[in-house]
Structure formats: C-alpha cells, structure tokens
Amino acid sequence: MSVKEMTAKEIAQKVIKKEDLFILDVRNQSDFNDWKIEGESIEIFNTPYFDLLDGVEEVMERIPVEKEVVVVCAKEGSSILVADMLSEAGRSVSYLKGGMKAWSEHLEPIKLGDLHDGAEMYQFVRLGKGCLSYMVISNGEAAVIDSTRMTDVYLEFAASKEAKITHVLDTHLHADHISGGRQIAEQTNATYWLPPKDATEVTFAYQALEGGNVVTIGNTAIDIHALYSPGHTIGSTSFVVDEKYLLSGDILFIDSIGRPDLAGLAEDWVGDLRETLYNRYRQLSDELIVLPSHFMIIEELNENGSVGKQLGTLFAENHGLNIKDEKEFRAMVTGNLPPQPNAYQEIRETNMGKMTPDSEKQREMEIGPNRCAVR
Structure with a gap:
C-alpha cells in the first residue's frame, strides 16, 4: 500500500467537523504529554519512534482498521518511516505533512458574521496553539487584530477579499506567541497600534492605542472602540467592534480568565484584573459576543469551529467572573x-x-500549548 500525506488543514477540518481520526504520535513521551493534537472525535496513541525501529508489530493491535490513521512526529521524517512500515504490514495510513510544526502554524479562517453596510468579521483559529486572531473587512479596507507571525495568511486572505490592510492592532504585548503585527504593517504601510503602557521598551515606531480611541475601517465607518482593560498586562486593551463584538485579548476567555503574572507582577496586577472583569466589563452590553485571543480546550469551539460567546452568558457561567x-x-x-x-x-x-530570531528559532520558541489563563 502507498503512504499518503495529510495536511494540517485536512486535520483541522476533521477536528472542526468532528470526524473520526486515529493518530499515532511517535514523538518522545515528554513532548507528547506537553502538547498534542486534540479533538472530540480524535483518538490518539503515543509510542516513541525509537521504540519502533525494530518493527511495528507491537503497535499493530492498537491501530484500528475501521478508522482513518495518520502518523505524526515533530517535523515529518520519523512519521514517514513509521507510516512506510505500517504500509508494508498491510495498513492504510497517512503521515502529517510538516509534522507538529505545520500543525502549530496552521490558521483556519472562519467567518463570524456580517457587520453593517456589508462589512464582515473573520476569526483565524490556530488549533495547534490555541491562538485566535481577527480581521475586520469593510468597503475594501481591513484591520487585523492580534495577528500571529504567519503573516502571509492574512495578506493572502485580505487580497482574496480585495481588501487593503490599513490598520493592525495588538490588544497587548504578547508573551506566548510572536506577533506578526509589525511585519504586516511594514508590508502594507498600515498603521500599527499598540497600548503605550505595554510599549515602553519597544524599539520601533507605533501609534499609541488608548482607551477611547476609535479606529475606523472603510468609508462605511465600521468602528473599533478601544477599552482600556488592564490585568493580564498593564496595557491590555479590549476592542468593541461595531457594537457587536468584544475582543477581550487575554483578559477574558470562554471558560477562564487571564493570568496577571507574565511580567512577574501578579500581586500588583490582580487588582487591575478584577477591576476590568467585575466593573469595566459589567458596564458593557450582555449582548456583545466575547472573542478572546486564545482558547484553552477543544470543547470551547462552537459548531463551526469558531470560539466566542455572549458576555451575559459568560457572566452566568464563567467561574472567574463569579467570585x-x-x-x-x-x-x-x-x-x-x-x-x-x-x-x-x-x-x-x-x-x-x-x-530578531530567524524563522526556525521562532518556531522553536513557540512550540507547546498557550498558557495565558488562570487554571
């Protein structure tokens, strides 16, 4: 039997559509325990590649015949060798093209909904890292919020929608993934907005993003209202988009709240965190749909693969909002x-x-799950 390749996008679609898939992960156990592909219909078994060098007979009984099977490793090479051995033993298998590195970098664009005057809102779901980023498109212009370092995805998506990126915004100075905001702004001549209290040590020019700022996208006037909301960082800023969506950054998640300690100031910032969640957000409409910058567990995904819930629902259900x-x-x-x-x-x-680490170093720096929330 021939060995086929399966792309990260194909696995992402299976995760979102809850299609059955069996994964044989041949990375070291410690790497597997730290971070793996997850999904409601994903069955996964880990056995290190080095344990299979003498043959795959011992794992054959663990691999179902009735399910689609894909072999996964860190970069691809080991999974191809194991998949070849399984194929020679009579099993139909695929391997993950690009390995877990490709899975970590895949972004799945999902339309969230329409705004007024024909504008649109999109979420980019990074299933392998739990990162969420956004694009607002209005009358040929686009804004990108909390972008990842995979900048080509946003540039190509905007081009496919015949939109020019005019604004790039980060809700805060990120500590778990590398922002692509500055690079996108440089490539498109867009304005790059950063909260100034998070930008005291940056080495580049930026536009100060402060509470009360209004960023307008397109001449149909889709407005992004900035709301100062410290607690995860001292500069954390949320955005209310078209009075419909609340982009909460890493302050509020679907099933948890943001951690205040990434600058070593947990005791100082926990008060800001409470003020934001219990006072500033309480003044907002319960109808706003909360769109965070991360998700923690696969169960937070909606039926279409997006992540988001009404603010009123979170006030009722999220434990962190009810102490x-x-x-x-x-x-x-x-x-x-x-x-x-x-x-x-x-x-x-x-x-x-x-x-300015090179691209390979940047990949290594980001490997593993996001850890932006209080458990």
Missing part, C-alpha cells in the same frame, strides 16, 4: 497560575523588537 469576595478572588488567581509559557521572555523581547 464575590475580593480576597477569595486574589487567592484563586495567584494560587492557580500555570507554568510560564515556553521561552516567554524571549517572545516578549522579540515582540518589543529587542531581538
């Missing part, structure tokens, strides 16, 4: 902080412009 006692809130937040993101200090310095 009345401030001392209890502080204890919950500071006592449930996950490990720091991989290479987070290097990522912050890259986003400040203080270092």
Whole structure:
C-alpha cells in the first residue's frame, strides 16, 4: 500500500467537523504529554519512534482498521518511516505533512458574521496553539487584530477579499506567541497600534492605542472602540467592534480568565484584573459576543469551529467572573497560575523588537500549548 500525506488543514477540518481520526504520535513521551493534537472525535496513541525501529508489530493491535490513521512526529521524517512500515504490514495510513510544526502554524479562517453596510468579521483559529486572531473587512479596507507571525495568511486572505490592510492592532504585548503585527504593517504601510503602557521598551515606531480611541475601517465607518482593560498586562486593551463584538485579548476567555503574572507582577496586577472583569466589563452590553485571543480546550469551539460567546452568558457561567469576595478572588488567581509559557521572555523581547530570531528559532520558541489563563 502507498503512504499518503495529510495536511494540517485536512486535520483541522476533521477536528472542526468532528470526524473520526486515529493518530499515532511517535514523538518522545515528554513532548507528547506537553502538547498534542486534540479533538472530540480524535483518538490518539503515543509510542516513541525509537521504540519502533525494530518493527511495528507491537503497535499493530492498537491501530484500528475501521478508522482513518495518520502518523505524526515533530517535523515529518520519523512519521514517514513509521507510516512506510505500517504500509508494508498491510495498513492504510497517512503521515502529517510538516509534522507538529505545520500543525502549530496552521490558521483556519472562519467567518463570524456580517457587520453593517456589508462589512464582515473573520476569526483565524490556530488549533495547534490555541491562538485566535481577527480581521475586520469593510468597503475594501481591513484591520487585523492580534495577528500571529504567519503573516502571509492574512495578506493572502485580505487580497482574496480585495481588501487593503490599513490598520493592525495588538490588544497587548504578547508573551506566548510572536506577533506578526509589525511585519504586516511594514508590508502594507498600515498603521500599527499598540497600548503605550505595554510599549515602553519597544524599539520601533507605533501609534499609541488608548482607551477611547476609535479606529475606523472603510468609508462605511465600521468602528473599533478601544477599552482600556488592564490585568493580564498593564496595557491590555479590549476592542468593541461595531457594537457587536468584544475582543477581550487575554483578559477574558470562554471558560477562564487571564493570568496577571507574565511580567512577574501578579500581586500588583490582580487588582487591575478584577477591576476590568467585575466593573469595566459589567458596564458593557450582555449582548456583545466575547472573542478572546486564545482558547484553552477543544470543547470551547462552537459548531463551526469558531470560539466566542455572549458576555451575559459568560457572566452566568464563567467561574472567574463569579467570585464575590475580593480576597477569595486574589487567592484563586495567584494560587492557580500555570507554568510560564515556553521561552516567554524571549517572545516578549522579540515582540518589543529587542531581538530578531530567524524563522526556525521562532518556531522553536513557540512550540507547546498557550498558557495565558488562570487554571
């Protein structure tokens, strides 16, 4: 039997559509335990490649005959060798093209809905990293929010919609992934907006993004209203788009809240976090659809693969929004902080412009899950 390749996009579609797939992950156990492909209809089994060098007989009984099977490794090479062995043993299998690196970098664009006067809102779902970014398109112009370093995806998507990117915004200085905002702005001559309290150490020019700023996209006047909302970082800023969507950055997620410690100031910033969640957001309409910059678990995906929920629903269901006692809130937040993101200090310095790692180094820095939320 011949071995086929399966792309990250094909796996993403299976995850979103909840189609059955069996994954044989042949990375080391520690890498597998840290980060893997997940989905409601995904069955996954890990056995290191080096344990299969003498043959695949011991894993044959673990591999179902009735399901589509794909072999996964870090970069592709080992999975091809294992897939070849399984094929020679009579099994129909594929391998993940580009390995987990390709999975980490894949962005799946999903239309969220229409805004007024024919404008549109899109979410880019990075399933392999839990990152969410956005594009607002209005009358031939586009704004990109919280972009990843895979800048070609946004440029090509805007071009396919015959839109020119005129504004690029980051809700805060990211610490778990490398922003593509500055690069997109340079390539398109767009205005790059950053919260100034997060940008005190950046080495490049930017437009100060402060609470009360209004960024207009297209002459049909789709407005992005900036709302200062510190707590994850001191400069964190949310956006209300067309009075319909609340882009919450890393302050509020679907099933959790943002962590305040990525600059080592958890005790100082936890008060800001509570003020944002319990006062600033309470003044907003419950009808706003919350669109965060990350998701934590695959169950947060909606039926179409997007991530988002009404603010009123989150006030009812999200535990982090329902702790009345401030001392209890502080204890919950500071006592449930996950490990720091991989290479987070290097990522912050890259986003400040203080270092310029090559593309391979950037991939290595981002490997692993996002860790932006309080558990």
